Amino acid sequence: MSVTDTVDANLRALLADVLGLGEERAAALTADSGLFGELPEFDSMAVATVLTEMEDRLGILIDDDEVDGEIFETYGNLLDFAERKVRG
Numbered sequence: 001m002s003v004t005d006t007v008d009a010n011l012r013a014l015l016a017d018v019l020g021l022g023e024e025r026a027a028a029l030t031a032d033s034g035l036f037g038e039l040p041e042f043d044s045m046a047v048a049t050v051l052t053e054m055e056d057r058l059g060i061l062i063d064d065d066e067v068d069g070e071i072f073e074t075y076g077n078l079l080d081f082a083e084r085k086v087r088g
């Protein structure tokens with residue numbers, strides 16, 4: 001499994017768990033799928049939980065100054081950010 005596939009699988013599982021989307025809805029996310037402001041489950045409280053879970057599940061550290069609203073606009077943006085962090 002490639003780094004991209006591993007990060008993608010972990011991120012989908014994380015969103016399914018944290019947001020309560022379920023596996024089907026998480027699996028249906030595309031790069032263009034809107035997150036914050038599009039999914040009712042993805043509110044400001046969920047952002048902090050998603051970031052914490054990303055750190056735990058992906059073994060990364062996310063500094064506050066790395067986080068901006070653009071990351072949470074689409075699934076593709078969030079996946080790109082996570083993959084960059086995992087690759088270092």
